[in-house]
Amino acid sequence: MSFTPHRSARRLAAALALTLGAATLLVSSLQQPAQAAPSGPGQVSAQWIDRDTVVWKGAERAGAELEFGPNRSGAAGRRIRLTPGTLTPAERNAFPHLTGYPAFTVDPRDRGLARTALRGRIVATQHAADGRSLTTGVQIPGVLDDLYGDRAQHARLGPVFDHGRPTLSVWAPTARTVALELDGRRVPMRRDDSSGVWHVQGQRDWAGRPYRYLVTVWAPTVGRTVTNKVTDPYSTALTADSSRSLVVDLGDLALAPKGWADLRKPAAVPLRRARIQELHVRDFSVEDRTSRHPGQYLAFTDQRSDGMRQLKSLAAAGTSYVHLLPAFDSATVPEKRADQARPGCDLASYAPDSERQQDCVTKTAARDAYNWGYDPLHYTVPEGSYASDPEGTARTVEFRRMVQGLNGAGLRTVMDVVYNHTAASGQDPHSVLDRIVPGYYQRLMDDGSVATSTCCSGTATEHTMMGKLVVDSVVTWAKEYKVDGFRFDLMGHQPKANILAVRKALDALTPAKDGVDGRSVILYGEGWNFGEAANDARFVQATQKNMAGTGIATFSDRARDAVRGGGPFDADPRVQGFASGLYTDPNSSPANGSPAEQRTRLLHYQDLLKVGLTGNLADYTFTDSTGRRVTGSGVDYNGAPAGYAAAPGDALAYADAHDNETLYDALAYKLPQRTGAADRSRMQVLALATAALSQGPALSQAGSDLLRSKSLDRNSFDSGDWFNALHWNCEDGNGFGRGLPPAADNKDKWPYARPLLADPALRPGCATIRHTAAAYRDLLRIHATEPAFGLPTTDAVQKALSFPLSGKDETPGVLTMRLDNLVIVFNATPQRAQQTVQALAGEPYALHPVQAHGTDRTTATASYARSSGTFAVPARTVAVFRRG
Known part of the structure; x- marks a missing residue:
């Protein structure tokens, strides 16, 4: 399970060119002409790490200041004065990668301006001794955590119901305004100044209705104030293709399949004895002629299908868990079947070593029904393409029925979760988090660019509210969907403290209070050590060596x-x-x-x-x-x-x-x-x-x-059903000889592959x-x-x-x-x-x-x-x- 850096990038690039997907971007000048963001190598090289301190790579150790406020052409802004300083031991511990860079202390007289400054454009300026004027943008996650984190981390976000009445809450401390778009109308939301959370209480008849947030905020990536129409990061349900969030209570009895409240699970197996089958939802049944629900969650309820018979036989022999590749809402698969492209070739007619199959599959790959799902859009809603109907709450009910089906077959359920990156960032239409609090949820490099060592836009799980999202999301899957374990993708890019916080939150779940025993939920992940976080550069990572002794496993x-x-x-x-x-x-x-x-x-x-x-x-x-x-x-x-x-x-x-x-x-x-x-x-x-x-x-x-073979494909994340589908009936073969694998990731091995694929003795x-x-x-x-x-x-x-x-x-x-x-x-x-x-x-x-x-x-x-x-x-x- 070594990391494949480009497994999602190719699919994302093509898909984003075809559809707006998650939300619509509305740019509002607010009567202001656009202003270019600071340019040059140090575009966003100053970092406001807490209310007292700014670190500025490349600055001279002399006086500097932060400018904020009106950004109309020629208009004067306000200033926060900075004096040369040093990092405290606590600051060096919290930001080890900034040790050695010039640090500045916020003038005590100006500290009260921070909350105001953060709700607009901020630049750092310095007049150098040689007469040069240095200007750069400012990274703000540290100061946001310092000012708002303690209160915000205890907030209940997303739709929360109390006696049938929903309250909708979203954390947006830098926003000028936030409103709710519901039924084509704009509903104002109130801001809690101590936490940065905006909220509105609704009526009972809001239940089931689609909504979005209208967030007016300074967006550094485009250098202007925008109003983003964006879905809820804490969505509990979605419309098709994730265009709107839905006001849904997961505790609604109408969403509970028969027997859900009294679901009997197979006996918990300690992690040290776990034997796990890794499985993709679509691969499992899309080519199973005995399944009544090919490619869907409900295929796991087809107890007499070839696939379920095989899983039952493995369970009877000693397999204890099925590990599902990502099944949360992802960005690049069209959820409506009518929109899903299919290869327009007779794939079976070509030779086993032909280039034709991969060429045909690749032409529709960006619009077909297939992807591994490592391109997160909404972390805590089931993916709609696996549901019988992507509109509404069918995906919620059917995911629960899938868990029931697996449990009934003697298997507990593990989810593959991908909190280390998002499908996109900035003002991209598939960016959710970054269009609500720009520059906070994504991990930024010293120059302000988004880290992409995970293949996509990396997330900063070391920041309070991104870490909270991870914990809250996992707890929701465990409590509301009765998931029995979690596999963390590229876990080494997350802090050890964050994964331990997940463990602590799960351990607090009890059958009497929550309907599940959180202590029986297993955790494991990829503890690889690479990228901008490598060697504990930014925090103590959740890597192989660091997780030893925690009871949380890493792939070896x-x-x-x-x-x-x-x-x-x-x-x-x-x-x-x-x-x-x-x-x-x-x-x-x-x-x-x-x-x-x-x-x-x-x-x-x-x-x-x-x-x-x-x-x-x-x-x-x-x-x-x-x-x-x-x-x-x-x-x-x-x-x-x-x-x-x-x-x-x-x-x-x-x-x-x-x-x-x-x-x-x-x-x-x-x-x-x-x-x-x-x-x-x-x-x-x-x-x-x-x-x-x-x-x-x-x-x-x-x-x-x-x-099982994928016809020698080393990176089949976007290779469609032809190369990926499981063949439970041996008469259909094992998948070997379905053509040369897609060129993008395999062409360098084609000279070795051709004679093998052409050899009938290898089938x-x-x-x-x-x-x-x-x-x-x-x-x-x-x-x-x-x-x-x-x-x-x-x-x-x-x-x-x-x-x-x-x-x-x-x-x-x-x-x-x-x-x-x-x-x-x-x-x-x-x-x-x-x-x-x-x-x-x-x-x-x-x-x-x-x-x-x-x-x-x-x-x-x-x-x-x-x-x-x-x-x-x-x-x-x-x-x-x-x-x-």
Whole structure:
């Protein structure tokens, strides 16, 4: 699940050119001619960080001032005087990235002007010693938090009902005026000067009506005062295509499907034992001929469909959660079916290695019904394109019915949430937050530009009200939609404190008070460390190392790379790993190096896998493949510690997810092309086993147990149903050979892809697909029935888990793990392997009954010689032995 920087940018650019979407922009000059915003490299390089202090990168350490007020041509504004100063320890702690820049102190006589100044244009000016006049715009999030944050963070925003009467509230401290647009009329709103919240109380008959806010505010990106017609960031419901918010009470009994109040959930599973299927709502059913609601939330209520039968079988085997890719309101999919474009080609008629499919799909991609959904518009409303009717509250009811359907199948529900960026910023029509409080919700760079390291307009979750929005949104999903877990996209771009605040708010939810047990809700996310926040530059991030010990898991890329080989961005996709034949079954790629280099790298990969099997524990001690005694944190992963977890549950294991090639596709690139279907199946199961049989939580992409392919597409966020749809009926294939994947993200790999896609031997038949699925379910059953896979602490793991054959003499391509009364042998080689553990000679081990009586009769031939303590395991097999 490595980050793909451009996964939404291409789709957004095309879609924004086609539709206004969320709201309409009304620019009002207010009888004033437009004035250009300050220009040059330091366009907005001054930052007003609290009521007392301004920091100005590039300024001289001399007197300066803030100008505000009337901006008519030739009109005089008012001034706030600044004197040279220094940052206090508290300010340096709050704004570490500003340490070392010139700081100025607001003249005590002018501090009372701040609230007035912030409701209009502000510039910082300084007359330099050489006669130059320096001018720059001013970033204001810090001072807004200082002046309004304490009161505003306790406000109830959006529509709030009291005995049937709604009150609508929006935080807009810099606005000159805010009004409500309802029924074509303008309703004034009142401002609370202490919090910056505007509100209006309505009548009972407002319920269900569409509304927008009319916010008159200075917009720095266009250098003028504007009146924005904008939807509610705290919307609880929307009209089609998010053009209006709706005055809706989520507690209205009319929105509760039958049985909602008394919904019985499957038993809560601790995060350290969670086994998770990652699933896209549309992928799940859009090509399922047995579903009555293809591509919709209601497909999860079709209990007899092929897709639901598959999910039930996984739940019965031990899968505990379904992780839904983003299902909140997103910006770029037309919600009305009549507006959704479809490829105008006979896609099935082209050759499996043709360029025609991707060309045809790409032509309609910006207007079709498909997107992963990582382009947030309204964080707390279900996406309308998955509803039977995008108008009104059908999406609310049907999302709840989806949760019911999954719970009834024995699965709890996780939502993928994307609070690290918005679909757009500034005066863009898909910008909601930034058109209400310009320059506050987005994270700004030192020059005032919006940070885009997450692919889109980054959000500043370190700011009080953006952090509050995250907490309030998650609580709403948990309480009103009974969601059982949350996966945070690019969580490392958020403060650790914000994620811990989410945890605290969830823990406060009780069945008696809220109808849900918030303590059972699981949290995990992408703890990658990159971009403008990297290395805690702006705050303590929610990264892998920082989240250790919190009970909130982060995805671990260590074992993922070891089992697959190389990394997700390799120029040559044939770089091999443990489960793809490195050294033991080499392919022709020179990128793998010499046989000696391959052997060394394979053994190091085995050390990474050992760390992964412990749950990525930092302090777990073992003997590595060189014979050294090391800890998990002492094993190198691209210059970083491999082990970073403080306890099982801190790291989430996986072999594939929606980002990058599916596991089958990665193995298609990496295994020698001559590898037969049966052996590809066995390597798929073995790779999945390294996550499924690890300590801590594990995730697999839906369909990986069915050898799911996206026809080698590494970034299918906008590749439509043709490349993404799940095929539950094996007669429809596994998706391999549906054409060359879209050029924008894959063309550099087309030379490697063509011969593979054209090879009919790489398209598995039903027997192979069914065999893979059954073997994977056996692994899940073993995990679910053996308590040793749920150890709670590092000490418990240290005592129960070991790698008895690890060291200078260990076998390349074979990894043996002892876990309490189990011995697990991962044989990734093309030959039967014998592993002798002398300390176990005389002990009564036998192949685990699940595998001994399972579908895979090859695995059933694994044997144990008691007299010598020798475990014999077939080629490309993971075998679990139990002491009996």
